[in-house]
Amino acid sequence: MHILVCIKQVPDTKIIKVNPKTNTLDRSSAPAILNPYDAHAVEEAVRLRKIYGGKVTVLSMGPPQARNAIRKCVEIGADEGILISDRRFAGADTLATSYALFKAVEKIQKTDGVDLILCGKHAIDGDTGQTGPGVARRLGIPPLTCVIRVEDVDVENRTLKVHRKVEEGYEVIASTLPSLLTVEKEINEVSWAPLPNMIRAARYEPSVWNVDDLDDVDIKQLGLKGSPTIVGKMWPPEKSKGAKMISGDPADQTVAVMKIFMKEQELFTKAGRKN
Amino acid sequence: MGDRFDVIVVGAGPAGTSCAYTAAKSGLNVLLIERGEYPGSKNVMGGILYRKQMEEIIPEFWKEAPLERPVVEQRFWFMDRESMVTSSYKGLEWGREPYNNFTVLRAKFDQWFASKAVEQGALLINETVVTECIVEDGRVVGVRTDRPDGDVYADVVVLADGVNSLLGKSLGFHKEWKPDEVALTVMEVMNLPKKTINERFNVEDNQGVSIEIFGDSTQGLLGTAFLYTNKDSLNIGVGTTLSGMIKKKLKPYHLLEYVKTHPMVKPYLEGGETAEYLAHLIPEGGYKSVPRLVGDGVVIVGDAAQFVNAIHREGSNMAMSSGKMAAEAIVRAKEIGDFTERTLDHYRKELYRSFVGKDLKKYKDVTHTFEDHPQYMADYIPMLNKAANKFFTVDGSPKKQKQSDIIKGFTKDKGKITVARDLIRAWKVMK
Amino acid sequence: MRVNIDDYRGVWVFMEQKEGQLLDVGLELLAAGQDLARKLEVDVCGVLLGDGVKPLTNQIFEAGADKVYVIDDPILKFYRTETYMKAVGDLVRKYKPEIFLYGATSNGKDLASAVATDVLCGLTADTTLMDVNVEKRLFEASRPAFGGNIMATILCKKHRPQMATVRPKVIKRLPPEPGRTGEVVEEVITLKEEDLKTKVLEIVKSSKKAVNLEEADIIVAAGKGVKDAKGFAMVAELAEAMNATLGASRDVVEAGLCGHERQVGQTGATVTPKVYVAVGISGAIQHLVGMQNAELIVAINSDREAPIFQAAHYGIEADAFTVVPMLTEAFRKELSREPAGEETEETEGVTSRG
Numbered sequence A: 001m002h003i004l005v006c007i008k009q010v011p012d013t014k015i016i017k018v019n020p021k022t023n024t025l026d027r028s029s030a031p032a033i034l035n036p037y038d039a040h041a042v043e044e045a046v047r048l049r050k051i052y053g054g055k056v057t058v059l060s061m062g063p064p065q066a067r068n069a070i071r072k073c074v075e076i077g078a079d080e081g082i083l084i085s086d087r088r089f090a091g092a093d094t095l096a097t098s099y100a101l102f103k104a105v106e107k108i109q110k111t112d113g114v115d116l117i118l119c120g121k122h123a124i125d126g127d128t129g130q131t132g133p134g135v136a137r138r139l140g141i142p143p144l145t146c147v148i149r150v151e152d153v154d155v156e157n158r159t160l161k162v163h164r165k166v167e168e169g170y171e172v173i174a175s176t177l178p179s180l181l182t183v184e185k186e187i188n189e190v191s192w193a194p195l196p197n198m199i200r201a202a203r204y205e206p207s208v209w210n211v212d213d214l215d216d217v218d219i220k221q222l223g224l225k226g227s228p229t230i231v232g233k234m235w236p237p238e239k240s241k242g243a244k245m246i247s248g249d250p251a252d253q254t255v256a257v258m259k260i261f262m263k264e265q266e267l268f269t270k271a272g273r274k275n
Numbered sequence B: 001m002g003d004r005f006d007v008i009v010v011g012a013g014p015a016g017t018s019c020a021y022t023a024a025k026s027g028l029n030v031l032l033i034e035r036g037e038y039p040g041s042k043n044v045m046g047g048i049l050y051r052k053q054m055e056e057i058i059p060e061f062w063k064e065a066p067l068e069r070p071v072v073e074q075r076f077w078f079m080d081r082e083s084m085v086t087s088s089y090k091g092l093e094w095g096r097e098p099y100n101n102f103t104v105l106r107a108k109f110d111q112w113f114a115s116k117a118v119e120q121g122a123l124l125i126n127e128t129v130v131t132e133c134i135v136e137d138g139r140v141v142g143v144r145t146d147r148p149d150g151d152v153y154a155d156v157v158v159l160a161d162g163v164n165s166l167l168g169k170s171l172g173f174h175k176e177w178k179p180d181e182v183a184l185t186v187m188e189v190m191n192l193p194k195k196t197i198n199e200r201f202n203v204e205d206n207q208g209v210s211i212e213i214f215g216d217s218t219q220g221l222l223g224t225a226f227l228y229t230n231k232d233s234l235n236i237g238v239g240t241t242l243s244g245m246i247k248k249k250l251k252p253y254h255l256l257e258y259v260k261t262h263p264m265v266k267p268y269l270e271g272g273e274t275a276e277y278l279a280h281l282i283p284e285g286g287y288k289s290v291p292r293l294v295g296d297g298v299v300i301v302g303d304a305a306q307f308v309n310a311i312h313r314e315g316s317n318m319a320m321s322s323g324k325m326a327a328e329a330i331v332r333a334k335e336i337g338d339f340t341e342r343t344l345d346h347y348r349k350e351l352y353r354s355f356v357g358k359d360l361k362k363y364k365d366v367t368h369t370f371e372d373h374p375q376y377m378a379d380y381i382p383m384l385n386k387a388a389n390k391f392f393t394v395d396g397s398p399k400k401q402k403q404s405d406i407i408k409g410f411t412k413d414k415g416k417i418t419v420a421r422d423l424i425r426a427w428k429v430m431k
Numbered sequence C: 001m002r003v004n005i006d007d008y009r010g011v012w013v014f015m016e017q018k019e020g021q022l023l024d025v026g027l028e029l030l031a032a033g034q035d036l037a038r039k040l041e042v043d044v045c046g047v048l049l050g051d052g053v054k055p056l057t058n059q060i061f062e063a064g065a066d067k068v069y070v071i072d073d074p075i076l077k078f079y080r081t082e083t084y085m086k087a088v089g090d091l092v093r094k095y096k097p098e099i100f101l102y103g104a105t106s107n108g109k110d111l112a113s114a115v116a117t118d119v120l121c122g123l124t125a126d127t128t129l130m131d132v133n134v135e136k137r138l139f140e141a142s143r144p145a146f147g148g149n150i151m152a153t154i155l156c157k158k159h160r161p162q163m164a165t166v167r168p169k170v171i172k173r174l175p176p177e178p179g180r181t182g183e184v185v186e187e188v189i190t191l192k193e194e195d196l197k198t199k200v201l202e203i204v205k206s207s208k209k210a211v212n213l214e215e216a217d218i219i220v221a222a223g224k225g226v227k228d229a230k231g232f233a234m235v236a237e238l239a240e241a242m243n244a245t246l247g248a249s250r251d252v253v254e255a256g257l258c259g260h261e262r263q264v265g266q267t268g269a270t271v272t273p274k275v276y277v278a279v280g281i282s283g284a285i286q287h288l289v290g291m292q293n294a295e296l297i298v299a300i301n302s303d304r305e306a307p308i309f310q311a312a313h314y315g316i317e318a319d320a321f322t323v324v325p326m327l328t329e330a331f332r333k334e335l336s337r338e339p340a341g342e343e344t345e346e347t348e349g350v351t352s353r354g
C-alpha cells in the first residue's frame, strides 16, 4: 500500500510576534516546525504501513527550508519525501494549494500509484482545514475529515473503515481506496523516533520539484494568481481594557465576586450542566 | 550494529560544534548529538563571544553569524551599597574589523554554528540524550542514547557535554565537582528597545558595552555580576560559587533580584521586560580541577573539562579551541589508524601548550584564594568606595589630609600588616 | 475560472441538521445573513438537505430566512461529503448566490471546503466578524489567524460565491418570529446509492456523558496553577457547586489531569459560555482564542501580570488554593445545595471524583 501524507511547515504560533507597526507577522521571530497535526498523520501512515506493508511518502509545498519538516517526517518513519517548491507557488490560498498538491499527487500516482492520502486536520498557521478536502475533490476521491481511527483497510477489495469525530460522538464510515483522510490528534501518539531514523533523517535529501517538473499545469491556477481570496487588512486583536480587579482579602473577594455572579442567579440554578 | 562513524561528538555547544566542524572539514564522518530541541536551546552564557578563537575556526564569521553587538566599551564597577568606583575602556577601533569581541545570544548563535558544521558534512541529531559511553575492553567504542535502537559506534567519542559532564563522570575521568569548583550563575534576558539601549549606554546601533560588576552585587560572596547589551535586549546576571551560596543560604533568584534592584543597576534596566530566565553552572575550579582529558577512544573538551578562566569570564573561547585541537588530534589518529590514549594524547599536549593551558595555569590559585579569603569582596570594595567618597567630597579639608585619612581608613580595621599581606597574595595569584 | 459576478445575487446559509434537528449555528448565521442581505438589498436563503426535513422550513423562516432551498431525499439522510457536495454544488451553479455561510462544525467545514473546490471559489475559515462593502458588493470576512495573534480580513474580489465558515456561538440568534414564512424552492438530487463510495455505517454517541464545552453556559477551567490532581479536584468541586462544565488549559491536559475533551483553546474547544471562570490559567494566546468571547470572564490568578487579566472582565489576584474552596462554599450556600455525594471528605475539600 502506498500512503501519501501531505505535510506543511508552519511557524510555531506559540512564539510568533506581530510587528506592531506594519501589522505583519515577523516570521523570523518564530522557528518553523512541522505542523503538529501532520506529525500525527505521518505517524498513522507509518502505523498502517507496519500492518499492511508498502511505503509512506510525504509531500509538501513550501520554501526550500521546508525540507526540514520533511526530515522530521523521516524521523517518524516516512520512507520518502517530495517538496514542491517554486516561486510560482507562492502566495497560494487553500484553493491554489490544493491545485498544486493535486498536480503533484497526479504525478506520483503515475509512477507509484497512491492508495491512501493523509492530511492533518488543519495547519496551525492558516488554520483552515480546507486543503485536504480540496485535494480530494480535485482527485475525485472521498474526503473523510476529522478522522480519529482507521480500521479494516482491505487493500485487495480496496475498502476501509474510519471513525470520524463529530460533535455528538463519532461516525463509522465505510469508504473506498483511495480516500483522503484528515486526522485529529486523538488518532495516535507520535512515537519517540528510534536512532536509526534520526540518522537517516539527518542525511535525507528530499526530492525537490518545481512547476516544470509537473505535468499539464495551468499556471493561472497557481500561487497568488490562482487564489480567489486575498488578505485585505491585518490588525492585532483588540486588547481589552483589562479586568476590573477585585481587591481585599480572599474573604472579601469571595463576597464581592459572588455579588457579580448572583446577578445571574437563575443561570446557576437551572440544570444546564453539560458534562 | 547500525551506523558507524569516525567520530561521535556529544553536545553541540561551542566545544562540540568546533570539534565537529573541524573534523568534518577534514573529511571525517561525524555524528553530532545534542539533547536540546536545537543547538543552543538550552545553553546559557553571559554572552561575550571572543573573536580570535572563533575566527580560527571560521574566518570572518562576523559577516554571517547572528551576533548582537561588537563590544566597544568594557566597564568595571566596584559597587558598594550606595556607591561605586568604576573604570572603563572604550575604543571605537573595537567596533571595526577585525573587532575584539561580540555579545551573542546563544540560542541563535549555537544554532547557526551547528548549521555550519552540518554544511561541512557533520550529521546533527537533536532531541537525543546520550546516556552512557559504550565501553568494550576498556575502550570507548560508541554511545548509547535514550532512543529506541539507540546505540551507535565510532572510532572516537568526544565528550563536549558541558559542565555537568555526566559522561566524563561515568567513565571515572573526574568525580562530582565540589561546590567550590563550580559557580552557579543566574541570568535574565530583558527586552528593551534598541533606541533606549543606545541612549542609556551611550552607544550607536552597532556598538555594545560589557559591564563586569564586583562587590555588593554578590552580597560579599566571591563572584561577579554582569550586564551586557544585545541588539534590543540586555543580559543581566550574577554568579557566585555554589559553596558560597550554600554557606549563606542564598537562593540564586534572590541574588539576581538583589542585583536587579540595586540602585546602581536598576536605572539601566528600567522598562525592560524579562524574556528569559536561565540558570547554569560554570566550572571555575580552574587548572587544579581539570580532569583526565584522554582515554582509549575518547577525549573530553570544553566546560566538561573545566576549561574556564573564571577571572576573565572566558569559557566559550577555551571550549572552541579545545574542540578544535581535539579534532586535529583525531584527524591525526585517523591517519595513523590508532585511537588509543597514546595517540590521542596529542590533544592534551597541544592543549597545554596553547593559551588554554597557559591561562588556566596562570590563574590556577585564583578562585581558591578568593574563596578562602572573602575579605577581597566583603571588605576591600566597600573600602575603595569609602575612599573615593572621602576624596571627592568637597568638605574643605585639604587633599593631602584626605589621602592620609584614606590610608588610615584602609588599615584601621585590619592593621597594616593584614592589608599588605592581602595585597601581596592577590598580586601573586593574579600575576 | 473567471465568472461574471453580476450574475450572483443573494445571501445563503447552510442549515445543518442532525436527525431532523436544526443545529443552532445555522439559526445564528441567519441573523448575520439577514444583516448582510438587508445591506445588499437581497434575500437571505436557507439551504436545507436531508431525509424528511421539509417540516423544518418553518423554523428557518421564523429565524429570519426569506427563502429556503430544500432537497429532501433518503440519500441525504446522513451527511456525506460526496452527496452533500454534489447537491450544494448543483444549487450554487443553478441559483448563483453571492455570499454563502456555513457553520464551522465538523461537517460544515468539510462541506464548505469541498464545495469551494467544486465550484472554484474562495472560502474563509472560522470567520468571527462579517461585513460587506455595499458598493462593490464585497464580503469582508475577518478571522483570527496565526493562533489568534492577528486578525485578518479576507476578501474575494473576482470569484463568486464568497464563502465563509463561522464558529458556533459567535453570532447571536434573532428572536424567532412566529408565523413568519417565505418561499420554498424544492430541488432533487440525481445521485444513486450504488454509485457512491462512502457509507455511514453507524453514529456512535459518546457513551460517557459527553463533555460538551461548546454548548456549556457555565465553564470553570483549571490551569497549570492548580498544580496537581488535588488542585484539579478542588476546581472540579467548584464546577460542581456552580453547576458548571469543567474545562482545562492544554498544560493541564498534557499533565494528564484530565482528557483532551476538556481542553479549551486553539487546539481544543472554542467556547462561548455566559460565564467562564479561569483558575490558575496564565492566558496564553492559544488559550484566549478559545474563550475570549465568553460573556463574563472571571480570572483567579496569583500573578497580577498574568495576561488572563487582560482578557477577563473581573480579576481576583489570589492564591487559588485559598479562594476556590471559599467560592465553592459560597456557591453551595447561595444555591443551597449540599455537597454532592457522601464520599466527600471534609478536609481540604478533596474528593475522589473529579
Ligand SMILES: Cc1cc2nc3c(=O)[nH]c(=O)nc-3n(C[C@H](O)[C@H](O)[C@H](O)COP(=O)(O)OP(=O)(O)OC[C@H]3O[C@@H](n4cnc5c(N)ncnc54)[C@H](O)[C@@H]3O)c2cc1C
Pocket: B010, B011, B012, B013, B014, B015, B016, B017, B033, B034, B035, B036, B039, B040, B042, B043, B044, B045, B046, B047, B048, B049, B050, B128, B129, B130, B131, B160, B161, B162, B163, B185, B186, B187, B237, B239, B280, B281, B282, B301, B302, B303, B304, B307, B308, B313, B314, B315, B316, B317, B319
Ligand atoms: C551565565 C554564564 C555566563 C557566561 N559568560 C561567558 C561569556 O561571556 N563568555 C564566554 O566565553 N564564556 C562565558 N561563559 C562560559 C561558557 O558559556 C562556556 O564555557 C561554554 O558554553 C562551554 O561550551 P561547551 O560546548 O563546553 O559546553 P555547553 O555550551 O554547555 O554545551 C554542552 C552541550 O551538550 C549538550 N549535552 C549535554 N549533555 C548531553 C548528553 N548527555 N547528550 C546529548 N547532548 C548533551 C547540551 O545540551 C549542550 O548543548 C558563561 C557561562 C555562564 C553559565
Ligand SMILES: Cc1cc2nc3c(=O)[nH]c(=O)nc-3n(C[C@H](O)[C@H](O)[C@H](O)COP(=O)(O)OP(=O)(O)OC[C@H]3O[C@@H](n4cnc5c(N)ncnc54)[C@H](O)[C@@H]3O)c2cc1C
Pocket: A012, A013, A014, A036, A124, C222, C223, C224, C225, C226, C248, C249, C250, C251, C252, C263, C264, C265, C266, C267, C268, C269, C279, C280, C281, C282, C283, C284, C285, C286, C287, C290, C300, C301, C302, C303, C306, C318, C319, C320, C321
Ligand atoms: C500550537 C499550539 C496550540 C496550543 N493550543 C492550546 C489550547 O488549545 N489550549 C490551551 O490552553 N493552550 C494551548 N497551547 C498552550 C499555551 O500556549 C499555554 O502553554 C497554555 O495555555 C498554558 O497553560 P496554563 O495557563 O494552564 O499554564 P501556565 O502558563 O503555566 O500558567 C499557570 C498560571 O497559574 C498561576 N498560578 C500558579 N499558582 C497559582 C495559585 N496558587 N493560585 C492562582 N494562580 C496560580 C500562574 O501565575 C500562571 O499564570 C497551545 C500551544 C501551541 C504551541
Ligand SMILES: Nc1ncnc2c1ncn2[C@@H]1O[C@H](COP(=O)(O)O)[C@@H](O)[C@H]1O
Pocket: A005, A006, A007, A008, A035, A037, A038, A059, A060, A061, A062, A094, A097, A101, A118, A119, A120, A121, A122, A123, A124, A126, A127, A128, A129, A130, A131, A132
Ligand atoms: N503547503 C502544503 N503542503 C502540503 N500539505 C499541505 C500544505 N498546506 C496544507 N497542507 C495539508 O492540509 C492540511 C490542512 O491545512 P490547512 O487547510 O492550511 O489548514 C495540513 O494539515 C496538511 O496536511
